[in-house]
Amino acid sequence: MAEQKNTKTFKSMNRRELFKLAPVLALGAFATPKLREPLLEEGLAFSDWASAVLFRQGHMATTFDDSEVAPLEQFYVNTYDVDDPNVDLAAWTLEVKGAVKHPGNYPLWQIQTLPKFTQNTRHICVEGWDVIGRFGGARLSDFLNMIGADTSARYLYLECADDYYESLDMATAMHPQSLLCYEMYDHPLTREHGAPLRLRIPTKIGYKQAKYLTSLSVTNLLRGKGYWEDQGYSEFYGL
Amino acid sequence: MSTRALTIEDPKTGEVTEAVYEHPYIVRLCHWVNTVALFVLVGSGLQIFRAFPSFGAKIPEKELLNWPKAFALGGWLGGALQWHLTFMWIYIATGVLYVAYEWFSGNYRQILFVRRDIRGVWPMARHYFFFGAKPPVTEAYNPLQKLAYTSAIGLGVLSLLTGLAVWKPIQFSWLAWMMGGFHLARLWHFAVMWAIIAFVFGHLVMVVLHGWNNFISMWTGWKKNPEYIER
Numbered sequence: 001m002a003e004q005k006n007t008k009t010f011k012s013m014n015r016r017e018l019f020k021l022a023p024v025l026a027l028g029a030f031a032t033p034k035l036r037e038p039l040l041e042e043g044l045a046f047s048d049w050a051s052a053v054l055f056r057q058g059h060m061a062t063t064f065d066d067s068e069v070a071p072l073e074q075f076y077v078n079t080y081d082v083d084d085p086n087v088d089l090a091a092w093t094l095e096v097k098g099a100v101k102h103p104g105n106y107p108l109w110q111i112q113t114l115p116k117f118t119q120n121t122r123h124i125c126v127e128g129w130d131v132i133g134r135f136g137g138a139r140l141s142d143f144l145n146m147i148g149a150d151t152s153a154r155y156l157y158l159e160c161a162d163d164y165y166e167s168l169d170m171a172t173a174m175h176p177q178s179l180l181c182y183e184m185y186d187h188p189l190t191r192e193h194g195a196p197l198r199l200r201i202p203t204k205i206g207y208k209q210a211k212y213l214t215s216l217s218v219t220n221l222l223r224g225k226g227y228w229e230d231q232g233y234s235e236f237y238g239l
Numbered sequence: 240m241s242t243r244a245l246t247i248e249d250p251k252t253g254e255v256t257e258a259v260y261e262h263p264y265i266v267r268l269c270h271w272v273n274t275v276a277l278f279v280l281v282g283s284g285l286q287i288f289r290a291f292p293s294f295g296a297k298i299p300e301k302e303l304l305n306w307p308k309a310f311a312l313g314g315w316l317g318g319a320l321q322w323h324l325t326f327m328w329i330y331i332a333t334g335v336l337y338v339a340y341e342w343f344s345g346n347y348r349q350i351l352f353v354r355r356d357i358r359g360v361w362p363m364a365r366h367y368f369f370f371g372a373k374p375p376v377t378e379a380y381n382p383l384q385k386l387a388y389t390s391a392i393g394l395g396v397l398s399l400l401t402g403l404a405v406w407k408p409i410q411f412s413w414l415a416w417m418m419g420g421f422h423l424a425r426l427w428h429f430a431v432m433w434a435i436i437a438f439v440f441g442h443l444v445m446v447v448l449h450g451w452n453n454f455i456s457m458w459t460g461w462k463k464n465p466e467y468i469e470r
Binding site for chain 1: 244316327412
């Protein structure tokens with residue numbers, strides 16, 4: 001049997017049910033300019049936290065057959081200001097700083113004494129395009145071992161000849177596919193692809209693959225999260 | 240599950256109307272929060288798409304469509320990603336809460352399309368699209384509506400899975416693999432968005448056709464004089 005109410009009580013029941021939806025109005029905070037920015041920063045930070053939780057050091061990025069690799073001419077060159085910062089390749093060294101036992105300047109040949117790994121992996125740009133390329137270099141973890149890095153530190157901080165800079169979390173730096181890359185397509189890096197040394201981290205988005213490296217420091221405190229990250233892009237952006 | 244029903248008497252005129260509590264609170268809350276989240280996700284998603292409006296190679300780049308900035312949200316790629324990566328959590332939260340509520344309350348029987356609904360689809364479609372006679376209304380949702388709402392839940396799940404494959408193609412490599420790799424996952428994510436937009440369009444047409452009482456019931460839960468009550 002249906003309950004009986006009069007019109008007045010029914011109206012107040014409806015009003016009460018409508019007020020219960022007030023929490024929906026909380027979303028209006030995103031429409032207020034003052035609150036929007038901190039809220040979106042929180043959202044991005046939460047996504048980065050989730051990304052770090054989802055990252056598994058023992059899980060490999062997919063590798064591809066040589067036949068699936070795009071020709072070098074189809075590997076888009078993305079730079080933030082100049083295609084070639086005119087690095088003096090003969091005089092170049094990588095400056096190593098921070099929480100390491102052996103700081104100093106490391107020439108390329110010294111990095112090349114480490115075992116070389118070559119892998120065909122997918123490069124994904126934050127814009128949405130992707131390209132499968134062939135990359136060769138030393139494992140970042142081997143290099144960190146060589147310089148006596150404190151791997152309990154949280155980050156690597158990398159500077160580049162074109163004033164680009166990047167940060168990398170230690171867990172990703174120690175991933176076996178993370179490379180200090182000096183070869184693409186079995187040839188030394190060309191200038192537009194970051195000669196003489198770049199990062200190649202297949203588990204990260206494109207803007208993390210810093211080119212024209214000049215210095216690497218091991219640190220717990222970052223001066224900046226990265227060139228794009230400091231403008232509002234995700235800091236972790238693991239794939 | 241028993242739905243609450245009322246008879247309402249106007250003390251002045253003595254007129255009696257009936258009302259049914261059609262939409263439980265959690266359903267209404269999820270519906271409206273999800274409406275906002277979906278709006279933001281589509282808008283920011285289209286802004287993200289503007290950064291590379293193609294599903295082909297980067298070189299040579301063939302633009303699929305030049306989506307106007309006025310119909311996108313976030314202003315620039317980084318801003319749109321912030322909106323997208325924030326509201327996806329709200330979208331997931333309402334989706335999970337809604338499905339869990341439907342499941343545990345038994346309310347899913349209202350909208351879940353099951354085998355016995357199959358034969359009712361064609362008469363209803365004939366009524367809506369080809370001026371056929373209206374089949375008798377016996378429940379809150381007719382078979383065609385059930386099919387639409389059940390599909391919408393499926394699309395919600397697909398939007399989440401395709402999105403995960405685009406966001407985390409390595410950690411969820413099995414998902415990306417099922418979709419034919421990262422490159423195609425991005426296309427599926429886009430296609431699911433359009434399917435959801437198509438659903439929303441049909442949904443809004445129906446809301447307009449079914450009038451004010453029906454619309455207001457998604458706010459208060461109560462629907463006055465529903466057709467399926469025998470008087």
